[in-house]
Amino acid sequence: MMAYFENISKIKYEGPQSTNALAFKYYNPEEKIGDRTMEEILRFGVAYWHTFTYDGSDPFGAGNMERSWNHLTGLELAKARVAASFEFFEKIDAPYFCFHDVDVAPEGKTLEETNRNLDIIIDEIEKHLKTSKTKLLWNTANMFSNPRFVHGAATSPNADVYAFAAAKVKKGLEVAKRLHAENYVFWGGREGYETLLNTDMKLEQDNLARFFHMALDYAKEIGYEGQFLIEPKPKEPTKHQYDFDVATGIAFLRTYGLEDKFKFNIEANHATLAGHTFEHELHTARIHGMLGSVDANQGDPLLGWDTDEFPTDLYTNTLAMYEILKNGGLGSGGLNFDAKVRRGSFEQDDLFYAHIAGMDSFAIALKVAHKLLEDRVLEDFVDSRYDSYNSGIGQKIISGTTNFKELEEYALGLKEVKNTSGRTEKLKMIINQYVLNTL
Numbered sequence: 195m196m197a198y199f200e201n202i203s204k205i206k207y208e209g210p211q212s213t214n215a216l217a218f219k220y221y222n223p224e225e226k227i228g229d230r231t232m233e234e235i236l237r238f239g240v241a242y243w244h245t246f247t248y249d250g251s252d253p254f255g256a257g258n259m260e261r262s263w264n265h266l267t268g269l270e271l272a273k274a275r276v277a278a279s280f281e282f283f284e285k286i287d288a289p290y291f292c293f294h295d296v297d298v299a300p301e302g303k304t305l306e307e308t309n310r311n312l313d314i315i316i317d318e319i320e321k322h323l324k325t326s327k328t329k330l331l332w333n334t335a336n337m338f339s340n341p342r343f344v345h346g347a348a349t350s351p352n353a354d355v356y357a358f359a360a361a362k363v364k365k366g367l368e369v370a371k372r373l374h375a376e377n378y379v380f381w382g383g384r385e386g387y388e389t390l391l392n393t394d395m396k397l398e399q400d401n402l403a404r405f406f407h408m409a410l411d412y413a414k415e416i417g418y419e420g421q422f423l424i425e426p427k428p429k430e431p432t433k434h435q436y437d438f439d440v441a442t443g444i445a446f447l448r449t450y451g452l453e454d455k456f457k458f459n460i461e462a463n464h465a466t467l468a469g470h471t472f473e474h475e476l477h478t479a480r481i482h483g484m485l486g487s488v489d490a491n492q493g494d495p496l497l498g499w500d501t502d503e504f505p506t507d508l509y510t511n512t513l514a515m516y517e518i519l520k521n522g523g524l525g526s527g528g529l530n531f532d533a534k535v536r537r538g539s540f541e542q543d544d545l546f547y548a549h550i551a552g553m554d555s556f557a558i559a560l561k562v563a564h565k566l567l568e569d570r571v572l573e574d575f576v577d578s579r580y581d582s583y584n585s586g587i588g589q590k591i592i593s594g595t596t597n598f599k600e601l602e603e604y605a606l607g608l609k610e611v612k613n614t615s616g617r618t619e620k621l622k623m624i625i626n627q628y629v630l631n632t633l
């Protein structure tokens with residue numbers, strides 16, 4: 195078997211003192227954090243599109259990534275990428291991976307040909323899955339790159355495009371079932387609009403909901419039981435994406451009776467594009483019982499778009515892991531690195547450095563978040579902050595046994611209203627201490 199990453203051997207845990215850049219310093223898959231191992235909690239996934247398909251092109255320049263499969267084309271290229279990907283998964287020790295249909299197999303001239311190509315490659319992937327420890331976290335259909343999706347897919351004004359999109363998702367669900375994908379993802383793609391001057395938003399959203407219902411029906415029909423996930427994003431490629439953020443997604447799902455069947459796949463960079471923190475989106479999904487999975491990456495505060503960088507910000511990752519632990523983990527979800535190496539990092543080895551950086555960073559975050567929770571640092575503070583609801587009038591508010599008249603009477607009887615400090619800076623100081631001292 196040809197080695198696509200022949201100068202790299204399996205990445206091992208060597209501990210924080212190691213100076214080997216091709217080793218984990220903090221991610222020790224077997225190490226127990228609480229009652230589960232790091233591997234079980236973190237459930238890392240490799241994104242096929244960024245790692246094996248992305249060629250480095252951007253709006254200003256051509257592809258520049260040096261890859262050992264670059265000399266190939268068509269199905270030969272697709273097959274080489276599959277082989278390379280499983281070699282990579284093994285070497286980086288990834289328990290999961292994720293892909294879009296068009297990442298793995300070339301599109302044909304017709305839907306039939308595209309499906310045939312996909313079948314050939316899915317056969318290859320299936321073979322590898324039989325002997326590999328790596329599993330499929332999720333797959334999805336790319337319904338945004340091909341020019342036919344210029345006005346959207348399930349929200350296109352063109353019913354033929356809608357049908358085409360349905361055919362792609364139908365196939366995607368069959369693939370998910372065959373490869374035992376633990377989840378099936380819907381990221382909005384071009385499901386949104388550019389201007390209201392030409393848009394029937396109500397029809398588009400109704401159609402999107404019909405699409406999701408049909409997808410659920412088909413999954414049921416073929417016996418696919420993976421978790422359905424919606425991945426919110428506020429903008430890009432359209433100006434107004436319909437799945438703006440988690441709160442918008444919840445409203446949509448509840449409006450159309452889909453809330454019991456979907457959870458969210460939350461991407462850090464999408465959260466920040468929406469003007470939220472990563473932890474805000476995770477928290478919002480969590481308190482509604484809808485935190486499903488994570489696209490682990492980070493944006494650049496100086497650039498206003500989805501830069502999909504590898505997540506190395508310990509502070510943000512700690513607060514994210516805090517939410518994930520409070521959620522009891524991610525269930526069938528995982529931490530998928532929806533992240534790409536910078537265009538300047540064009541050598542193959544950079545793929546390893548990038549994943550090691552992301553995995554180590556989340557391992558640190560996990561340890562810190564676990565310790566914070568164990569010591570109840572924030573829990574106790576938050577509990578005491580809301581203590582006024584544990585007795586007296588507060589308790590009556592919580593139990594729903596008071597009314598405006600009684601509250602007015604109570605307020606009239608108050609001599610003074612005394613607030614206490616929120617202690618933001620003190621709490622941040624403590625978090626810094628935990629980040630620095632936990633390891």
Ligand code: XLS
Nearest residue numbers: 334381425461489500532
């Ligand atoms: C794009 C999205 C995409 C999804 C999968 O911004 O993050 O990569 O994760 O379609």
Ligand code: NI
Nearest residue numbers: 425461489532
């Ligand atoms: Ni994503």
Ligand code: NI
Nearest residue numbers: 461464500532
């Ligand atoms: Ni994204």
